[in-house]
Amino acid sequence: MKKAHVAANVCVILAAAAAIFPILFTVAGSFMSGEEIVSRYTAEITSANQGDFVSNGIHFVRFGLLPEQPTLEQYRQLLWESPGYLRMFWNSVLLVVPVLLGQCVLAPLAAFGLENIRWRYKEAVFFLYIIVVLMPTQLQLVPNFIVAGWLHIRESYLAIILPAVFHPLGVFLVRQQLKNFPKECLEAAQLDGAGAYQSYRYVVRPNLTSVVAALAVLLFADNWNIVDQAVVFLKNTYENPLSVYLGSVVTGDPGMFFAVSVFYLIPTFLVFFLGQDYLTEGIALTSVKA
Amino acid sequence: MRWKQRGIYWLFLLPSLLGMLVFYVIPFGYSLYYALIDNMGSRQFVGLKNFAGTLANQLFQSAALNTTVFMGISVPLGMGVALLLSLCLQRTKRGRVPATMVLLLPLVVPSGTMVYFWKVLFDSNGLVNEFLLRLGVSDQWVVQHQCHMGVLVVIFLWKNISYNIVLFWSGLNWIPKTYYEQMALEGAGIWRQFWNVTWIYLSPTTFVVMLMSIVNNFKVFKEVYMLYGAYPSADIYMLQHYMNNQFLSMNMQKLCSAAYLLFLVLGVLLLVVFYAQKRVTDAYQ
Amino acid sequence: MRRERLVLSAASVFLVVALTFSGCRSSQDTIYSQALPEDSPxxxxxxxxxxxxxxxxxxxxxxxxxxxxxxxxxxxxxxxxxxxxxxxxxxxxxxxxxxxxxxxxxxxxxxxxxxxxxxxxxxxxxxxxxxxxxxxxxxxxxxxxxxxxxxxxxxxxxxxxxxxxxxxxxxxxxxxxxxxxxVSVLYLNKELCDAAGVSCSAWDTVDYTEILDIWRAAENQGLLAQDFTLEFMDQKGPSSLFFDAEFPCFVDVKAGTCSFDSPEFIQYLKDTKSIPSNRTLSQGVVTMSGSAIMGDFSRSNQEENHSLLLYDMLSLDSLVSLSEIPENCVGPLILSSREGEVSFxxxxxxxxxxxxxxxxxxxxxxxxxxxxxxxxxxxxxxxxxxxxxxxxxxxxxxxxxxxxxxxxxxxxxxxxxxxxxxxxxxxxxxxxxxxxxxxxTQLESVVSHYRFAIDSLGRVGEIYTPILQQYYDTDTLSAEECARQLQEKVGIWLQE
CATH class of the missing domain: 3.40.190.10 (Periplasmic binding protein-like II)
Known part of the structure; x- marks a missing residue:
């Protein structure tokens, strides 16, 4: 058993190192000035990067995690002088929070309903949920644009929030998990006289916490990085979420770009930190015993 | 009483179903409509002509082949490694919290930032090439033997493994510990425990992971596009590139017919897997 | 509980800080409002x-x-x-x-x-x-x-x-x-043309092979200055200067075929690779037009021959200067493809x-x-x-x-x-x-020969420009490899 533990730890450590490495790179980059980043990573041979490895007229990257001339200039600019980035950050929050709330309320409810209805074509409906997830973004854009026109929500955040709230992933995920839910508990609750809503709220829902947490994490990941829908529906640059700015290759100052990226990653720490405990709650059989 | 009970369940389902119908099924249907007309201007019904044209297009065929190869490599790999890591995470006691957080970080790194990193690694003046050149490999060889598909798999795995870990982790935690304890009492080893308990009760989650891996396979196109542009070399020209270029050429009919052919193939595949896992779980309910 | 409280307090601090700095909303709209057309009389x-x-x-x-x-x-x-x-x-x-x-x-x-x-x-x-x-x-x-x-x-x-x-x-x-x-026109260095035995009159068409011949002949006769570059002011650079003109030869948009893998194109690449230029990777296209630049071109070639050709976009205001071509310049000439196709x-x-x-x-x-x-x-x-x-x-x-x-x-x-x-x-x-x-009348007859619009190609430039730049500005690509990549990618673009 000990060997398995050690092997497991090693795997996890290796994986964590691979996962965090690019982020360390970003953090390091955020402390480098724009000129240093350019001189390190550009393909041109300039006066600033004379001593680096060069072949056939191309300058190769001079990788490093420690800045040669560390600077806080980007952060200073970001926090003190650039209300635009902060505003875009809050736009991102404004987009993601309703989506999370909506999905975490509606999806388990719908999954519970789907699991318990008696209908011949129930599985077909479920399969429809599955197949619709496969639509690539480009396919969705034009019809969503048209539908948003019908609903008169086109240039507001609703045009982005509503499709995300009704994304099938939530129902799908929860329903798959509900399949493992012992039916006896439900029947026991009903025998005790609980109605559908009560059995949902007091029996099923508390046990879905880990799934809902997983759903929240995944939805957060998908929607925090939303780019295409925001680009198409929002007209003004200052209404864009921050992911739009970070969703294209670096234009302008790379140092600033990295600093904004780091700033962008901070809320995720919060979300993961809070969600960590909920993720590990499994089904608590003891509380289910009626 | 019975009827009222059943009605309530429909009420639970209704908001989500309505929303899904409006925002997902209608676009799905619209796309079918676009695939069946000649163009957005005259909107004449041409039946299956677009599908035939797309299938006959050699570019589409080679793109489909590349996509199949890419999916066939990266999806099982992503699922396997993620499952392994989730099981490992279960076994680690100390440091589980920070390890999980670190492993979930790739999910939220914005694509522009990540592409910068991938460029530093994989671009023509990147670390990988520098390493090879320093080893003494000739630069003609380096230019000609760029393993683009490998780069794509790495990019996909880096993000997707985290995604899958979240799903597997929540699925694993659902399995009551008592099942394991029961098996251990019966004298079963790790492998049998895994096969008889974990694999069975994880199969609904595995199906979700497979579906979301396929979806993410399409989403990784964003990074690939930023790295290699809209017209990469022929060995990584995939259906996503074909569809994106058709979108940018405003050629809705070709885009939708290609997408529907894709749905058809994936739908059949998913249907088969769906029923397989349904049978597995139903047998053990 | 303690941990949660810590987290909550951290979050609220963060909130307050960020809100403070994004609080000045009123000024933002003036910064970011789209440029509205000003009310003009x-x-x-x-x-x-x-x-x-x-x-x-x-x-x-x-x-x-x-x-x-x-x-x-x-x-x-x-x-x-x-x-x-x-x-x-x-x-x-x-x-x-x-x-x-x-x-x-x-x-x-x-x-x-x-x-x-x-x-x-x-x-x-x-x-x-x-x-x-x-x-x-x-x-x-x-x-x-x-x-x-x-x-x-x-x-x-x-x-x-x-x-x-x-x-x-x-x-x-x-x-x-x-x-x-x-329309774009060329002016050539008269001395070098004469030395190569080439005589051109106004509004003649000339293609890249003739220009390269003049250059080589002049080089053989040792007439070039130390810092000779083919194109005055390197406005377009070798990757664009002749490529735009030769494009219709190698790509047939209507038929949907391209022939970059042909020996002619590979030869074209090799011929043009050695064009002397002082462009680096990062230089963009600089276009200036007007009679002023022609004067500069002429003056630069007075003492020594620093450049062979001047590339210029002809506009209505530069038409007047066409009658005052300096002595040591020949032109205006029209750059065409080898098959005589001219583009606008x-x-x-x-x-x-x-x-x-x-x-x-x-x-x-x-x-x-x-x-x-x-x-x-x-x-x-x-x-x-x-x-x-x-x-x-x-x-x-x-x-x-x-x-x-x-x-x-x-x-x-x-x-x-x-x-x-x-x-x-x-x-x-x-x-x-x-x-x-x-x-x-002469201008009109020149204009009537134009059949090919560069703008009708859409975004194919995004495809070939990086490859050509890599070929001309660095040594990592051989001519065959460059041709192969172009054939592959432009082929994809045509087949879609």
Missing amino acids: SSTAEDSPASQDKELSGELTILSVYEFSNLERIAEEFETLHPNVKLNVEVGITSSADLGMAEPWEQFMEQLTTELMSGEGPDILVDPGVFTPKQYQQSGVAYDLREWMDADPDFHLEEYYENILQAYEVDGDQYTLPANFW STSLSFVVPTSCSHPELAWEFLKFCVAPVETPAFYSFYHPEGSVDIVQGGFPVAKENLLSYGELYGKAYQVMGGSMTIPDDFDPASMDSPFPDGFF
Whole structure:
């Protein structure tokens, strides 16, 4: 058993190192000035990067995690002088929070309903949920644009929030998990006289916490990085979420770009930190015993 | 009483179903409509002509082949490694919290930032090439033997493994510990425990992971596009590139017919897997 | 509980900090508001075209992908003529310098294509070549202007340069209407031409093989300066200079084939690789035009031969300088492909999407932009009170306009001299023509040979430019490899 533990730890450590490495790179980059980043990573041979490895007229990257001339200039600019980035950050929050709330309320409810209805074509409906997830973004854009026109929500955040709230992933995920839910508990609750809503709220829902947490994490990941829908529906640059700015290759100052990226990653720490405990709650059989 | 009970369940389902119908099924249907007309201007019904044209297009065929190869490599790999890591995470006691957080970080790194990193690694003046050149490999060889598909798999795995870990982790935690304890009492080893308990009760989650891996396979196109542009070399020209270029050429009919052919193939595949896992779980309910 | 409290307090601190700094909302809107057209006084319509018979009314949105400095004035002029019409000019890609938040190209394209395909696009689109005519045809998002041209009794196709219009035609349908066009000319170093035994007269066509022959001959005879570069001021660089001209030889857009893997193209690459140039990877294209640059070119070659050719875009104001070619220059010459094909570009071309709310009004506006004008008015950057000049220095597509605008510009620049301002008593009607006899006839016959529009290629430039740059600016690519990559990628573009 000990060997398995050690092997497991090693795997996890290796994986964590691979996962965090690019982020360390970003953090390091955020402390480098724009000129240093350019001189390190550009393909041109300039006066600033004379001593680096060069072949056939191309300058190769001079990788490093420690800045040669560390600077806080980007952060200073970001926090003190650039209300635009902060505003875009809050736009991102404004987009993601309703989506999370909506999905975490509606999806388990719908999954519970789907699991318990008696209908011949129930599985077909479920399969429809599955197949619709496969639509690539480009396919969705034009019809969503048209539908948003019908609903008169086109240039507001609703045009982005509503499709995300009704994304099938939530129902799908929860329903798959509900399949493992012992039916006896439900029947026991009903025998005790609980109605559908009560059995949902007091029996099923508390046990879905880990799934809902997983759903929240995944939805957060998908929607925090939303780019295409925001680009198409929002007209003004200052209404864009921050992911739009970070969703294209670096234009302008790379140092600033990295600093904004780091700033962008901070809320995720919060979300993961809070969600960590909920993720590990499994089904608590003891509380289910009626 | 019975009827009222059943009605309530429909009420639970209704908001989500309505929303899904409006925002997902209608676009799905619209796309079918676009695939069946000649163009957005005259909107004449041409039946299956677009599908035939797309299938006959050699570019589409080679793109489909590349996509199949890419999916066939990266999806099982992503699922396997993620499952392994989730099981490992279960076994680690100390440091589980920070390890999980670190492993979930790739999910939220914005694509522009990540592409910068991938460029530093994989671009023509990147670390990988520098390493090879320093080893003494000739630069003609380096230019000609760029393993683009490998780069794509790495990019996909880096993000997707985290995604899958979240799903597997929540699925694993659902399995009551008592099942394991029961098996251990019966004298079963790790492998049998895994096969008889974990694999069975994880199969609904595995199906979700497979579906979301396929979806993410399409989403990784964003990074690939930023790295290699809209017209990469022929060995990584995939259906996503074909569809994106058709979108940018405003050629809705070709885009939708290609997408529907894709749905058809994936739908059949998913249907088969769906029923397989349904049978597995139903047998053990 | 303790941990949660810590987290909550951290979150609230963060909230407060961020809110404080994003609190100054009021100033943001002034920073980030789109550039609104300023209220300008209505232009004095001194020389308005013949007033229209019908009363037009309605509102149109004109979207220009890039900023086109004159478009608002053109719209205003049209509004002055038709008081019930309102034209809103919008710009797609503004160069917003605030925090580098200029909208990236891909994002704008995504937005534009979605809008066009959903039927919510602008009423008129000013397209600098982002879509090819074939894409408009296949997608069906634009009106076929040819139908309108045929149906309108006021529009006479013979009055226009049909070859220019036809360059945008696909299967007899015309989706793009160019309002002006630009031709590029070359001037060669006379001494080197003579040394190579090549004699050219004005308006001859010359292709890259002849130019390279002159260069090599001069090199063999040791006539070149130390820092000789083939092209004066390296405006286009070897990767673009001849490639744009040779493109129609190697790519047949109509047939959907390309022949970059042919030995001719590989030979072309090898021949042009050694062109002396002082471009580096990062240099962009610098275009300057006008008689000033020709003077610089001539002076630079007085003592030693520093360059062989000068590449210039011919505009209406530089027509006058054509009669004052310096002694040591030969030209103007037209750069053609090896097969004699010559290409042009436009700076203002219109497309009318099917989402247009008032197609008739849009057509009237288009006609206003291209129709022959009885008395053209002169608008100069330095004399903005003049009436609007639509062609902005490019050649107009209406034949009559070329003559009249050409004369007007010629006279204006004669009068301005070097001062850049028009005196108040400028009276073109009383002046003699500064051009020699038969000048415009010759110009017209030159213009009638143009058949290929560079703008009709759409975004294929994005595909080949990086490959060519890598080939010319670094040594990592062999000619065969470069050709293979081009063949592969342009082949994909054609096959889609």
